[in-house]
Amino acid sequence: MKHYRSLLTIILFTFKLGVGGANAQLVPEGSQQDPVKGLSLAKIFSSNMVLQQGKANAIWGFARQGxxxxxxxxGKVIKTKAGTDGKWKTxxxxxxxxxxxxxxxxGDNRIELTNIMIGEVWACTGQSNMGLQVSSVDHSEQEIAGANYPKIRLFSVPSRLSQFPQDDLEGGHWVECSPATVGKFSGVGYFFGRALHQRLNVAIGLISSNVGGTSAEIWxxxxxxxxxxxxSGPVKKLQSIDLVKQKQDRVEHITRFAGEFPTKDKGLLGGVAVYAAPNLDISTWSNLQVPAAWDPLFVGVGWSRKEFMLTKEEALQPIEIHLSRIDDDDISYINGEQIGATLNVGDRVYRVPAQFLKEGRNLLTxxxxxxxxxxxxxxxxEDMFILSSAGKQSLAGTWKFKLSEILQHGLDIQKNDYPTILYNGMxxxxxxxxIRGIIWYQGEGNAGRAQQYAxxxxxxxxxWRAHWGLGDIPFLFVSLANYTRPPLQPSESSWxxxxEVQTATLALPNTAMAIAMDTGDGNLHPPNKQDVGARLALDALAxxxxxxxxxxxxxxxxxxIVNGVAQITFNTMGSRLQSKDGDMDIRGFAVAGSDHHYYWAKAKITGDNTISVWSEEVKEPLTVRYAWADNPGSLNxxxxxxxxxxxxxxxxxxVIHP
Incomplete structure (x- = not known):
């Protein structure tokens, strides 16, 4: 018990100091601004910044009372003074x-900012596909080497969760765009800004404020x-909770589950996978139903084991292990031998050579x-299975599980625990x-909740428009990219x-949308951000x-519907329909009759803005869908x-109303 109290003290002290990462910087009430030591600016203002052309821009900061x-x-002189709260604005x-x-x-001291430009300023916001850095995009080396644009200025907002709205950022400063600075900046943001700069020939300021894996209510x-x-209930709870007590409760919850509070992974020691050993005693391990997400407090390392049987014939040939989606990183083993390792969220498929297999009982860890x-x-x-010469063997069901390490920042409130916490901090x-406007790439985090997202x-x-106070500032957003594998048959799709919600949101004034469903490769984070940024720039330019x-x-x-054929008319906005690849058979359509069962359909362009759609399976079509899938495949x-x-x-x- 003495050891437990000591450990808890260390954990709570760490919380007060703060831990790095978006999930650790939750700011409690009363921490808006450190005691003022002199005149200062809000951190969004620095040398190299861009101020928005044609607007009366606000500037603010902190100072001694009065x-x-x-x-x-x-050539202008503007005077103001700090209020009783130590804040000033003009x-x-x-x-x-x-x-x-x-x-x-x-004021009592002097600040000088240099190299300030007047140009076009855009906020680049959303989740991981907005945050994907230039260093991770297609042809990143060439893109970075060519990023000599001193009139494009970049500002990256530090990740920060907050219990209440904050007056200032934790850090950040404006930099000129160059090969030395662009690599860690938003790829979508950079390619958007570059296209505007090349077309308008003016200074461009880009503010990147995004965190991966987040839902819209968090912003x-x-x-x-x-x-x-x-x-409303979760927000009220967030504003009323005692953060220190909540952290203590989380420590106790994990300790009850694991029998201890695991601070260091004992399953992987010196590169040796101790917990993958076939003869390991796992009698104290828990049962875990798979697939399923872990307890939200399990931020750290966990080990899962499952045995499976192979015949002699199966064991003489390679097999494939299909683990479906894993979040985040994994190392996988068969009979104690490593068969694969993958970073980041995604599906896992590992090929196992016959030399690692044996007749009878085998162990997957x-x-x-x-x-x-x-x-x-x-x-x-259905996506979790072993594929052997005899066919599929399911891996879904009961596994043995051991929680072996908890990361300290996981004890804090996580980014999706409560609404508002990223709006408050970022x-x-x-x-x-x-700013001139906002670009937004998000929606993956709300998949499965479309009605609510609407x-x-x-x-x-x-x-955001109401809080910014700049009227109906332009809000340009990205329609989700294609994800996972194309379906074999028409089906429902959360993406x-x-x-559809994103398209319906075009009903709001000063909005536009860039399509990305042809830019992906089936991965959650497709590296083709050039096309996405360029299409957002087209939205802005037009x-x-x-x-x-x-x-x-x-x-x-x-x-x-005419004689069993659906005649579809499009708004082509001054352009004409065409087949991208020259194939006159247009792909991606499905039709249904009164039974609401969808079949793949044939389609042909019949005019500048019309297309005919039909299916031999549906004599009297009532409804049509196009590209209705998480990944609609190769469309033309x-x-x-x-x-x-x-x-x-x-x-x-x-339908969304303005």
Whole structure:
């Protein structure tokens, strides 16, 4: 018991100090701003920044109560003073494109910012596909080497969770875009900004604020979520909890499950997989039903073991181990021999040579490291199996499990535990910095909750606009990329439903959407971010900067059934339908009759904006779907500007009102 108390003291002390990572920087009440030691600026302001052209930009900071603050900028002098709360704020003059400028801020001390440009400023927000860095995109070495754009300026917001809205960021500074700085910046953000800079020839400021694996409600403000029927309760709970006590409760919960609080993985010592040994005594291990997500508090390392049988004939030939989706990293073993290791979330398929197998009982062991959020073997039961010469043998069911290490940051509130915690820490401190608009790539984290997302997503847009106070600022977003394997037959799709919500959100003013379902390779994080950024830039060029470019693929308009054939009309926005690959058979359509059973359909372009769709299996079609799948496969319906048609269904589509 003495040891347990000592360990708990260490854990709680670590919490007070703070631990690195998005899941560890939860800021409790009362920590808005350290005691003011002198005049300072909010951290979004620094040398090399871009201020928004044509707007009266706000500037703010902190100072001694009542301290006089004077700003010298572009030949103007602006005076203000700090309030009783030690905060000051004022407005800079409206300016046209140009620079570089120097700004001097004077009070009890003096601050000087240099190399300031006036240009176009965009916030780059969302989850991991917005956060995927230039260093991880296709042709990354060439992209980084060619990133000499000193008039593009980059700002990366540090990851931070917060219990309440914050006044300032934890850090960050503006840098010029160069091969030395671009590698760790958002790929989508950079390619978007580069395209604007090349077309407009003005300075571009990009603010990257995103965290992987997050849902939209996490990025919404408390004002918004307190009005939401599903999330008002959790927000109230977040605002009332004692963070230190909650951490203590989590330590006790894990200790009850594991019999101890595991601080170091004893299953992998000096490169030796102790817990993969076939003769290991596992009588104290727990039973775990697989596939299933781990307990949300299990952020760390866990080992799972399962035995399976092979005949003599099966053991003489290689087999395949299909583990479906694992979150996050794994090392897998057969009979104590490593057969594969993979980083990051995704499906696992490992080929096992016959030399590792034996007749009779064989042992499969999987070591999983969950770095944050949900972890474990989280795929589908039908995708978990052994494939041998005799066929499939299911791996779903009861496994033996041991929790072997808990990462300290996992004891804190995690990024998806409560609504608002990323808005509080990573969006609120940016407001009301002057921006032209926002680009957004998110939705994966809300898959399976489309009806709810149809409320949350448009409300997030309205919410951010209201808080920024800049009117209906442009909000451009990405429709989800293709993910996993294409289906063999038409079926329901949670990702298609999210795409439908995104399309419906175009009903809001000053919105536009970039299609990405032809940019992926089936992985959760497709590396082709060039096309995504370029398509977002087309949205901006056409809708905000009034350039004469086609920015959208064909959008469903109407349907008429004539003699058993569905005649589909598209809004082609000044372009024409075409087959991208020249094949006159257009792929991706499915039709259903009164029984609502969908069959793959044939389709042919019949005009600049029309297409005919039919199936021999459905004599009297009633409804049509296009590209309705997590991964709709290789599609060829585009416009003559090279942009793909937007997915749709005619049966019960989600509708969003402006």
């Amino acid at each position: 301290e006089a603050v004077t700003i010298h900028f572009a 407005i800079l003059p409206v300016m046209d494109y140009g620079g570089p400028y120097t700004m001097r801020i004077e 919404s403000s408390p004002d918004n979520m307190l009005q939401d029927p599903d999330f 999987v070591r999983i490291l969950n770095r944050s959020g949900i972890g474990g073997m989280c795929g589908k039961a 969006i609120s401190p940016l407001i009301p910095f002057g 409320r949350i997503f448009p409300n997030l847009i309205r919410d 298609a439903e999210i795409r 809708t905000i900067y009034h350039q004469h470019v086609v920015y959208s693929g064909p959008l469903y308009k109407s349907m008429a 319906l585009y416009n003559d500007a090279g942009l793909p048609a937007i997915p749709f269904r005619t049966d019960n589509p989600i």
